[in-house]
Amino acid sequence: MTIGLFFGSFNPIHVGHLIIANTMAHTTDLEQVWFVVSPQNPFKKTKSLLHEFDRLDMVERAIADNSRLKATDIEFSMPKPSYTIDTLDRLREKFPQHTFRLIMGEDNLDQFANWKAYERILDEFGLYVYPRPLRNGIVATASLFREHPNVRLVSAPLLDISATFIRDAVRANRPIRYMVPDVVEEMISRKKFYL
Numbered sequence: 001m002t003i004g005l006f007f008g009s010f011n012p013i014h015v016g017h018l019i020i021a022n023t024m025a026h027t028t029d030l031e032q033v034w035f036v037v038s039p040q041n042p043f044k045k046t047k048s049l050l051h052e053f054d055r056l057d058m059v060e061r062a063i064a065d066n067s068r069l070k071a072t073d074i075e076f077s078m079p080k081p082s083y084t085i086d087t088l089d090r091l092r093e094k095f096p097q098h099t100f101r102l103i104m105g106e107d108n109l110d111q112f113a114n115w116k117a118y119e120r121i122l123d124e125f126g127l128y129v130y131p132r133p134l135r136n137g138i139v140a141t142a143s144l145f146r147e148h149p150n151v152r153l154v155s156a157p158l159l160d161i162s163a164t165f166i167r168d169a170v171r172a173n174r175p176i177r178y179m180v181p182d183v184v185e186e187m188i189s190r191k192k193f194y195l
């Protein structure tokens with residue numbers, strides 16, 4: 001099976017992630033999309049990061065009714081921060097019957113040259129890139145990656161939503177309904193996350 005791996009902090013998972021994953025699983029050759037919940041992104045601060053088990057729990061609840069979407073905790077038992085190439089190698093070793101590709105939002109493509117062993121990720125796995133508006137006025141620089149034969153730009157609507165926006169909304173007591181699935185909203189409110 002060809003599987004798209006969608007790596008992220010998912011702090012929390014939101015409708016942007018779900019639309020991307022579902023689009024990838026239905027409009028490309030990817031048969032399934034696996035959400036790989038990262039305990040710690042090497043480039044991000046951990047201040048408002050929920051415990052990895054809570055983030056995984058929200059992902060699992062959000063995708064429970066979609067047979068093409070799965071979640072994995074494989075990075076929980078690996079060294080931190082989470083370097084994607086190490087996880088890709090581990091998954092390929094564990095599931096030799098599957099072919100893995102990497103899914104990412106376009107914003108991550110612009111930093112991709114700073115990732116550990118990015119050339120090997122490109123050559124051995126390949127990227128499926130979903131368009132994303134750049135944040136904080138940052139200008140796109142990575143046009144060289146867009147031309148790479150193993151980079152596939154998947155056409156889909158731009159979704160201007162982020163986990164940061166959702167965390168800020170919770171803190172400011174603004175509604176997050178429709179930005180996250182109901183089960184995720186319920187969990188955030190019940191467990192008093194992001195306050």
Ligand SMILES: Nc1ncnc2c1ncn2[C@@H]1O[C@H](COP(=O)(O)OP(=O)(O)OP(=O)(O)O)[C@@H](O)[C@H]1O
Nearest residue numbers: 007008009010016104105131132159161162163164
């Ligand atoms: N609205 C979106 N459009 C396109 N890609 C997205 C969108 N939201 C998230 N992604 C992509 O999903 C992956 C995981 O993202 P992540 O969990 O960091 O969410 P986020 O909304 O970017 O979070 P944060 O605001 O905390 O940085 C990344 O590859 C990111 O580029």
Ligand SMILES: O=C(O)c1ccc[n+]([C@@H]2O[C@H](COP(=O)([O-])O)[C@@H](O)[C@H]2O)c1
Nearest residue numbers: 007008009038041082083084085115116
């Ligand atoms: O491997 C790397 O060098 C690397 C550098 C930056 C980010 N990543 C991964 O990219 C994924 C997206 O991160 P995030 O926090 O934006 O959701 C997450 O799984 C990170 O561990 C990986």
